[in-house]
Amino acid sequence: MKAIRTPGGLSVRTDPRAVAVVLVLTAVTLGAGIVLIGSGDFPIAPGDVVATLLGNGTAAQEFIVQDLRLPRALVGLLVGASLALSGAIFQTISRNPLGSPDVIGFGQGATVGALTVIVVFHGNALAVAGGAIVGGLVTGVAVYLLAWRRGVHGYRLVLIGIGVAAILTAVNHYLVTKASLIDATRATLWMTGSLDGRDWAQFWPLLAVFALLAPLVFGYGRPLRLLEMGDDAAFALGAPVERTRLVLMGSGVLLMAVATAAAGPIAFVALSAPQLARRLTRSPGPNLAAAAVMGAALLLLADWTASTAFGDRQLPVGVVTGVLGGCYLLWLLVTERKAGRI
Numbered sequence: 001m002k003a004i005r006t007p008g009g010l011s012v013r014t015d016p017r018a019v020a021v022v023l024v025l026t027a028v029t030l031g032a033g034i035v036l037i038g039s040g041d042f043p044i045a046p047g048d049v050v051a052t053l054l055g056n057g058t059a060a061q062e063f064i065v066q067d068l069r070l071p072r073a074l075v076g077l078l079v080g081a082s083l084a085l086s087g088a089i090f091q092t093i094s095r096n097p098l099g100s101p102d103v104i105g106f107g108q109g110a111t112v113g114a115l116t117v118i119v120v121f122h123g124n125a126l127a128v129a130g131g132a133i134v135g136g137l138v139t140g141v142a143v144y145l146l147a148w149r150r151g152v153h154g155y156r157l158v159l160i161g162i163g164v165a166a167i168l169t170a171v172n173h174y175l176v177t178k179a180s181l182i183d184a185t186r187a188t189l190w191m192t193g194s195l196d197g198r199d200w201a202q203f204w205p206l207l208a209v210f211a212l213l214a215p216l217v218f219g220y221g222r223p224l225r226l227l228e229m230g231d232d233a234a235f236a237l238g239a240p241v242e243r244t245r246l247v248l249m250g251s252g253v254l255l256m257a258v259a260t261a262a263a264g265p266i267a268f269v270a271l272s273a274p275q276l277a278r279r280l281t282r283s284p285g286p287n288l289a290a291a292a293v294m295g296a297a298l299l300l301l302a303d304w305t306a307s308t309a310f311g312d313r314q315l316p317v318g319v320v321t322g323v324l325g326g327c328y329l330l331w332l333l334v335t336e337r338k339a340g341r342i
Contacts, residue, residue, distance in 0.1 A: 018281040018290060025277075025293040032300040033077060037069040039308050067199075075198040075262055076303050076317070077296045078206045080269055082259040084277075084295020085217055085288060087270030089252035092228050092286040093245060094154035097332055100271035101256040104161020107267075108168035109139025110260040111191060115172055118187045119179040128190065129202075129261035136257025139164065144249060152245060193264035193318025195303050202262045209258045213251045218288055220248055225285040266318045268325020269295050275332065 038044040042064055044052070051057055052065040083101075090099045101107055113135020117123040123131065143164055147157040176187050223244040226234035231241050256270065276298075277290035299317065302324065306315040 015281065015283050018283045018287065021277070021280045022289050022293055025280075025290065025297050029077065029293055029297040029300060032297060032304060033073045036073050036076075036300055036304045036307070037065055039304060040064075040069065071199045071203050072195050072197075072303075073300065075203050075206060076195050076299050078203070078210050079195075079259045079263045079266065080273070080295040080297070080299030081214075081292040082206070082210055082255040082295075083266065083270040083299075084273035084291045085214065086252040086255040086259070087295075088274040088277075088286045088288055088291040089217065089224070089248050089255075090157075090270075091274050092224055093152070093248065094157050095228055095230075096154050096158050097275055098271075099154065099158050099161075100268075101252060102265070102267055102270050103165065104158055105143055105165035105168055106136050106139050106161075106253050106256045107260060107265045107270075108165045108172065109142075110136035110257045111265050112168050112171050112175070113138070114190060114261070114264075115175040115187050118190065119175045119183050122183065129205075132261035133254075133257045136253055136260060139168065140249065140253030140257075144246075189316075190264050192316040193266035193321070194316035195263055196314075196316070198263065206258060206262045209254065213255055214292070217248065217251050217255075220244055221286065221288055224248060224288075228285065264316075264318060266299065267322045268328065269298055269321055271332075272325055272328045273298055 034046050034049050038046055038049045042060075044061060044064065048057060048061060049065060052061045053070070057065065086106075087100045087102075090101050090104065091097055093099065094104075110132040113131035113133070114128045115131075116135070117128045117131035121127065143157070143161050144152065146164070147153070147160045149156070172191070176184050176191075179187055223234065223239040223241075226237050226239040227241065227244060229237075234244075235241050259266070273295035274287065274291040277287045277294040280294075281287050281290050299321070302320040303317040306317045306320045
């Protein structure tokens with residue numbers, strides 16, 4: 001850690017390694033975005049992509065980049081960052097690497113809300129997004145209340161969340177079996193998680209929510225770091241424990257729900273991105289900035305892999321993140337068992 005004193009007398013502590021990791025991951029994210037925008041049935045060289053983004057492309061390139069591919073890449077970037085921030089929040093609050101919102105039920109709750117709109121009300125895309133947000137928020141409130149007993153203990157939150165996730169997964173399967181053929185197909189495709197067809201209509205609401213919640217989350221970075229030491233230690237050091245937990249859990253649930261509403265339930269980004277960021281920075285604490293950039297880079301790279309690695313057959317990005325994330329989860333469980341933590 002390195003202390004920097006500003007002209008106003010404010011002392012700021014920085015970790016040079018963490019700053020370097022964030023800068024490198026930012027460069028990787030930008031590079032992945034440029035390559036992703038240039039990939040497709042009409043390939044565009046990275047240099048031409050940059051020129052088009054700067055307003056120097058041909059009319060065809062302008063249409064393909066600005067109208068078709070740029071919004072998809074930006075939605076992927078924000079979805080990845082939102083999922084990673086949500087994962088960092090819940091893993092820190094629960095003090096458990098398995099305390100990810102897609103493991104403890106919030107992603108499944110958002111899926112129940114979306115499938116209810118699809119199967120029961122036959123709603124349009126906007127209604128489905130609203131149902132996902134409502135489902136995620138209701139699940140967050142339910143898990144918080146069920147886990148509450150003179151505070152929210154990390155392992156209790158994880159165990160109750162896993163139980164709620166199992167129930168909601170069963171509800172999702174039930175809804176699919178009761179749907180008509182058209183609605184079942186639509187629901188199954190949505191449940192896979194995909195960035196296909198994402199445009200500016202998904203980007204602007206997602207950007208507005210992220211721009212509102214990200215500064216709030218980063219503003220609570222210090223109390224969140226103190227919570228990692230336990231409630232008693234955090235309270236002794238002056239952190240408003242319950243207010244911090246409530247604000248951050250609400251923000252984490254909303255970030256997860258809005259990301260799910262925009263792209264469907266994309267698995268394991270919220271689980272893996274914060275842990276990978278922590279291992280790269282080798283720094284204690286939530287590593288919020290590194291986690292957010294890592295999540296964006298992971299999702300863009302996964303989407304590029306899904307689009308190009310299998311020839312003409314493009315896969316939904318949720319399939320790629322599910323396979324990679326499942327392998328990571330197995331490795332994490334083995335590591336935690338060897339360390340004697342599970």
